[in-house]
Amino acid sequence: xxxxxxxxxxxxxxxxxxxxxxxxxxxxxxxxxxxxxxxxxxxxxxxxxxxxxxxxxxxxxxxxxxxxxxxxxxxxxxxxxxxxxxxxxxxxxxxxxxxxxxxxxxxxxxxxxxxxxxxxxxxxx
Amino acid sequence: xxxxxxxxxxxxxxxxxxxxxxxxxxxxxxxxxxxxxxxxxxxxxxxxxxxxxxxxxxxxxxxxxxxxxxxxxxxxxxxxxxxxxxxxxxxxxxxxxxxxxxxxxxxxxx
Numbered sequence: 639x640x641x642x643x644x645x646x647x648x649x650x651x652x653x654x655x656x657x658x659x660x661x662x663x664x665x666x667x668x669x670x671x672x673x674x675x676x677x678x679x680x681x682x683x684x685x686x687x688x689x690x691x692x693x694x695x696x697x698x699x700x701x702x703x704x705x706x707x708x709x710x711x712x713x714x715x716x717x718x719x720x721x722x723x724x725x726x727x728x729x730x731x732x733x734x735x736x737x738x739x740x741x742x743x744x745x746x747x748x749x750x751x752x753x754x755x756x757x758x759x760x761x762x763x
Numbered sequence: 764x765x766x767x768x769x770x771x772x773x774x775x776x777x778x779x780x781x782x783x784x785x786x787x788x789x790x791x792x793x794x795x796x797x798x799x800x801x802x803x804x805x806x807x808x809x810x811x812x813x814x815x816x817x818x819x820x821x822x823x824x825x826x827x828x829x830x831x832x833x834x835x836x837x838x839x840x841x842x843x844x845x846x847x848x849x850x851x852x853x854x855x856x857x858x859x860x861x862x863x864x865x866x867x868x869x870x871x872x873x
Contacts, residue, residue, distance in 0.1 A: 749813035
């Protein structure tokens with residue numbers, strides 16, 4: 639069964655750093671683009687970052703540009719989110735999401751078809 | 764404020780049908796495929812519609828998706844209490860290059 643498992647969340651002070659990890663299993667990890675999506679308390683889903691299957695291109699939402707960096711290690715079936723200069727409004731559950739649904743001989747890329755259960759990040763003094 | 768606009772809530776009785784709208788622009792819904800996600804707090808979101816109008820394996824045909832211009836719609840017929848959740852639309856926005864979600868719609872089955 640395909641699954642994604644996030645780790646690395648926790649409590650961090652404003653201005654601090656945290657590195658999230660997401661490990662995939664049950665599918666060919668290096669074939670798929672990967673994303674991070676977050677949900678702040680009481681808010682909706684917000685896409686954070688994207689990384690292509692072979693590492694480039696990468697995209698970020700404007701709110702995290704210059705502070706967050708997405709990366710991946712296909713040998714370890716893992717994607718990461720390095721979060722620096724954290725702020726209070728970064729407090730959220732962070733989900734890892736696989737992009738691409740393949741059925742038969744066709745793959746559809748504009749969909750997040752597998753999500754992890756999330757890891758909580760709290761930025762507070 | 765989200766790039767894609769959804770109603771905050773919709774409700775209907777069991778057995779009835781409901782539609783959830785998602786309004787965007789030419790750079791997102793107008794030129795890309797739309798997907799819809801079901802989300803319960805504390806759980807992993809789940810895709811219910813992809814490629815605007817297709818259902819993944821395991822999603823019943825009570826769920827449907829459509830698009831007209833820069834607006835998309837999720838339809839659910841034969842409502843069940845188990846359908847209660849938050850539903851989000853999502854798509855790629857070509858300008859800037861970013862994925863965008865709607866603000867989410869809370870479905871209540873009365």
